[in-house]
Amino acid sequence: MTETKIAIRDLYKVFGPDPMTALKAVREDGLGKPELLERHGHVLGLENINVDAKAGEITVIMGLSGSGKSTLIRHVNRLIDPTAGEIVFDGRDILGCTPEELRRIRREQMSMVFQKFALLPHKTVAENAALALEVRGISRDEYLPEAEKWLDRVGLQGYGDSYPHQLSGGMQQRVGIARALTSNADVMLMDEAYSALDPLIRTDMQDLLLELQQELQKTILFITHDLDEALKLADHLVILKDGRIVQQDEPQTILLEPSDPYIVDFVSDINRARVLRVRTVMDKTTATDGVSIAGEIDQEENLETVIAMAEGDTRKTYLVKDGERKVGILRMDTLVKSLVPTEATDDGIRAR
Amino acid sequence: MGTYEPIFSALGLRSWCESGEQSGGGPVSMADLLAQNAGTDAPAPSIWEMPFPSMDELHEACAAFPQSRVLTKGLEDGFLGIKDGLSLVLDPITQPLSWFLEGALWLFETTPWWIMIPALLAVVLVVSRSRKLTVFVGLCLLTFAFIDYYSFAAQTLAVIFVCAILCVVLGVPIGIAMARSDRLQRAIIPILDMLQTLPAFVYLIPLIFLFSVTEPKLYGIAIILYAIVPVIRLTDLGIRLVDPDVIEAADAFGMTDRQKLMKVQIPLALPNIMAGVNQTIMMSLSMVVIASLVSAPGLGVLVLRGIRNLELGVGLVSGLGIVVLAVILDRTTKLALARINAGQDR
Numbered sequence: 001m002t003e004t005k006i007a008i009r010d011l012y013k014v015f016g017p018d019p020m021t022a023l024k025a026v027r028e029d030g031l032g033k034p035e036l037l038e039r040h041g042h043v044l045g046l047e048n049i050n051v052d053a054k055a056g057e058i059t060v061i062m063g064l065s066g067s068g069k070s071t072l073i074r075h076v077n078r079l080i081d082p083t084a085g086e087i088v089f090d091g092r093d094i095l096g097c098t099p100e101e102l103r104r105i106r107r108e109q110m111s112m113v114f115q116k117f118a119l120l121p122h123k124t125v126a127e128n129a130a131l132a133l134e135v136r137g138i139s140r141d142e143y144l145p146e147a148e149k150w151l152d153r154v155g156l157q158g159y160g161d162s163y164p165h166q167l168s169g170g171m172q173q174r175v176g177i178a179r180a181l182t183s184n185a186d187v188m189l190m191d192e193a194y195s196a197l198d199p200l201i202r203t204d205m206q207d208l209l210l211e212l213q214q215e216l217q218k219t220i221l222f223i224t225h226d227l228d229e230a231l232k233l234a235d236h237l238v239i240l241k242d243g244r245i246v247q248q249d250e251p252q253t254i255l256l257e258p259s260d261p262y263i264v265d266f267v268s269d270i271n272r273a274r275v276l277r278v279r280t281v282m283d284k285t286t287a288t289d290g291v292s293i294a295g296e297i298d299q300e301e302n303l304e305t306v307i308a309m310a311e312g313d314t315r316k317t318y319l320v321k322d323g324e325r326k327v328g329i330l331r332m333d334t335l336v337k338s339l340v341p342t343e344a345t346d347d348g349i350r351a352r
Numbered sequence: 353m354g355t356y357e358p359i360f361s362a363l364g365l366r367s368w369c370e371s372g373e374q375s376g377g378g379p380v381s382m383a384d385l386l387a388q389n390a391g392t393d394a395p396a397p398s399i400w401e402m403p404f405p406s407m408d409e410l411h412e413a414c415a416a417f418p419q420s421r422v423l424t425k426g427l428e429d430g431f432l433g434i435k436d437g438l439s440l441v442l443d444p445i446t447q448p449l450s451w452f453l454e455g456a457l458w459l460f461e462t463t464p465w466w467i468m469i470p471a472l473l474a475v476v477l478v479v480s481r482s483r484k485l486t487v488f489v490g491l492c493l494l495t496f497a498f499i500d501y502y503s504f505a506a507q508t509l510a511v512i513f514v515c516a517i518l519c520v521v522l523g524v525p526i527g528i529a530m531a532r533s534d535r536l537q538r539a540i541i542p543i544l545d546m547l548q549t550l551p552a553f554v555y556l557i558p559l560i561f562l563f564s565v566t567e568p569k570l571y572g573i574a575i576i577l578y579a580i581v582p583v584i585r586l587t588d589l590g591i592r593l594v595d596p597d598v599i600e601a602a603d604a605f606g607m608t609d610r611q612k613l614m615k616v617q618i619p620l621a622l623p624n625i626m627a628g629v630n631q632t633i634m635m636s637l638s639m640v641v642i643a644s645l646v647s648a649p650g651l652g653v654l655v656l657r658g659i660r661n662l663e664l665g666v667g668l669v670s671g672l673g674i675v676v677l678a679v680i681l682d683r684t685t686k687l688a689l690a691r692i693n694a695g696q697d698r
Contacts (some may be wrong), residue, residue, distance in 0.1 A: 077604055079600060079603055101607075103606040103608065104606065105606075106603070106604060106605060106606030107605065107606035108606075110604075111604075111605070112598070112601070112604040112605070113602055114604075116597045118595070118597040118598050118601035119598075119601075120598060120601075120615075120616060120619075120620075121598075121620070122620065122622075131601075131605050132605050132606075134615075135605050135606055135607050135611060136606075142678065179605075183605065189604075250609045293679060299640060
């Protein structure tokens, strides 16, 4: 069990001139977003949010535009102050911090990557990457090598002296990631970091993030509106709708047991074979008598790999292993059944 | 007598009006004198000729009612009343301006031309990084010197340098403060509007009362008041236009307000601030000509001489000289601006 790095507790955010009164109406009368807007003229940004981000994991918060996901991530480093609730970071409530302590946390313990990159256009790529160090008052001679190191790591060798406008969008976002990494903070907040990139570059960047993550084990909060991206990156997936959490769990669980018609609609045309892993669809038995085993596979493999291995043959059966230990068997016909998509609901978002 | 006399009678103010008459009333107007000379009362006016009940018209009906000239006279008296107190405060505060102007004029006049011209060219080259412009400026300065207008042009330049620098030194912080506070912005914008639209000559009138005409700060203040507006406005605008995403990033990485201002806002607002500086220089140039009415030295004096003595040639040459100075200053600052813009083109 890994420890919880960031815990968001009972978080509410109401936008408007008198949020406290409006909050009372939400809590006591159970008003939803549309009713609150109609009766009180306030916008309910976030409602009763509880999320635990575990250390070393990627927690993805997914939702369509207007669902409050960008608002939520800005609460974590208090770019936005909540109306009610608490944000516990390493065991202490961030809301109780003095401005000085808050600045220290932002400088040393949390870094952020932005959708529109938000690089400083008048500074070179290396100076941009070193922003966090510069802010801390570290000298140029010390921070430049550090910045170059991380620029190399994200694949921008030799671009240190260029200016951001000379780089393509994908490269600019690499600078954004290098900037976050150079700060050497445990926590990375990524606000729709890849949404402005085109699909191929986006896949590249996702792979880069996973690769870096294996090595660095940061606690990452990742915001996206793209379910494919969410399923690919998430260790823990939170689905947000109209400022409320609809479901949060491991991605595969959400895919197999969607708790809400909204999510059913979301997952109905996902490439399930890529998301589901062997351990979720296997038969948990070690009895292999009378079964012809075609080969061995690891339980963490996704189904796409297995299908490729079996060359599409549905009669085969594989032995599933967790390291050296046998944990079950996987029949190809079971596998195919698990790929049958959940029907989209008739009155769901697609029907409209 | 006045058209509105019956009204005063009806209101029972007759005696008050007459008390005004006894005291001799205000100054006599030309119209009164003419009427006295003619010695006849005009026939009763028809409704078509009924005058607007203005102060003068009401005064005619009732002697105790003040004439409109009392208003302007009162303003003048009021100003004269506070004048001494005001100049007691303003005089020491603005004294450095006189020193700066005197110093700059002294520097530009006493430095021999063979040092001054190369020095100016070096400044142009450093600021604009353009050899072409430097050659052009060199030719202009040499022409000025050749036709014996160099010392006048140098005086004008000296005054502009001092005033423009002071405009930037004062204007940029005011602009920054405005960008940070909506309330301050709301308070200052009407003042800027007024400074910008007030006819340039009007600046001079109260200043003449406050300071002696022989002091350089008299025209210095007039020029600064007139020329400071664009640099304030554009600093405010530039800082407000800085991409909010970048500001958010600065916050997210824990910048203090001061770091944000120095490392993000001012550098990103620099193109706008420089545009303001360019406008400020242009406006001080136009004001330096008008300020020659109150002893500002330079080409403006020659323009004034051209008008006063109808010396067509002198007026034209010095007028064109001002145009050439304007072109030089404009091109130099524009090129500097273009360089900054190119540096942060997105």
